[in-house]
Amino acid sequence: MNVNTALAENIVEEVKRVIKEDVIFIDDTSTIIASTDPSRKGTLHEGAQLVLRTKQKLYIDDSNLGTLKGVKQGITMPLINHGSVVGIIGITGAPEKVEAFAELTRRLTELMIHEAFLLEEQKWQDRSIEVFFNEWIRSENVDQELMNQGMRLGIPLDRPYLCCLVEAKSPKSQPAQAERYTRSAFHSCFPRKQNFFVRWGEDLFLLMIEVSGLRQQKDLSNKLESCRKEMEKHYDGMVRIGIGSSQDNIVMEEAYKNAKKALQAATQDKRLIFYEELSIELVLSDVSGEAKSTFLTRVIEPLQQKRELVQTLEMYLHCNQSVKETAGIMHIHINTLHYRLKQIKECTGIDPRTTEGIVAFYLALEFLK
DSSP, X not given: OOOOHHHHHHHHHHHHHHOSSOEEEEOTTSBEEEESSGGGTTOBOHHHHHHHHHOSOEEESTTTTTTSTTOOXXXXXXXXXXXXXXXXEEEESOHHHHHHHHHHHHHHHHHHHHHHHHXXXXXXXXXXXXXXXXXXXXXXXXXXXXXXXXXXXXXXXXXXXXXXXXXXXXXXXXXXHHHHHHHHHHHHHOOSTTOEEEEXXXXXXXXXXXXXXXXXXXXXXXXXXXXXXXXXXXXXXXXXXXXXXXXXXXXXXXXXXXXXHHHHHOOSSOOEEEGGGOSHHHHHHTSOHHHHHXXXXXXXXXXXXXXXXXXXHHHHHHTTTOHHHHHHHHTOOHHHHHHHHHHXXXXXXXXXXXXXXXXXXXXXXXXXX
């Protein structure tokens, strides 16, 4: 892998912060691709051709200045990464003057190149894993070829995994920052090698957690909740997690669909949900937006301008229709509560003191969430 122009220009800028002399960066065609002297950019440097052949430092002074084209007095050095020359750095000035910091400059540059290459390799690795998981969780059957592909990426498919979908919205953080925060929190809580983190779309992440070494679901739930709270420290909005599993350890299509349904059912009050915990929430998550809107218009819209009645209804539901408990928590007389329940019936035509009525109001308030 060779250094591209963008990285070369960044390197030259960083080196210039350390030394005062002009600096050039030369690619494997002996062309200057970055320079503190703009007039030299794009020109051929014959001294670099010698450096490419010998992999040795070249001093350019009065002895060879007249025989090499496109050069100035200074020191030109090869940049090595994994035994190969990936570029050449040059410092302009009398060799005896710039010699003192030439080696420091070379080492600094090689370090920057090494880090840039590692980052690029990590991006390719992450992309390969993302493509693999897309294929895996959407496959109804897993063949040997897919299993072999997983092994090459370090993802053994013959182990039990939980599929977790994380929605993390942050209006202030850039996508790259959001991903870094979320990834860091996940790996802090789940450091094992067989746990995987994948960006899954805007504000969405896929976590695959290998559960063979974990104990009860309660322990896992506590760990995921700690992870969720750690993620939420970096966001203004809330972080929600839906978790799904599959009866078949290898085919993850079912687990992914379950995680998706669990995430859809997660609310402000309950931000982490296992698919197995779902009951009525599972049914509600499948109701269309149009049906919800029609239902809300019929049931709850007449109360929208009467916040006191809505609050009374919410508390009445929270207290399992206990008149005494509701009145006590709201610090009102029981007769006042009965009057408000009567008002709710008059406004909506639905009596909250009947089974049919309380179910209708429960559904309406859930849809409002």
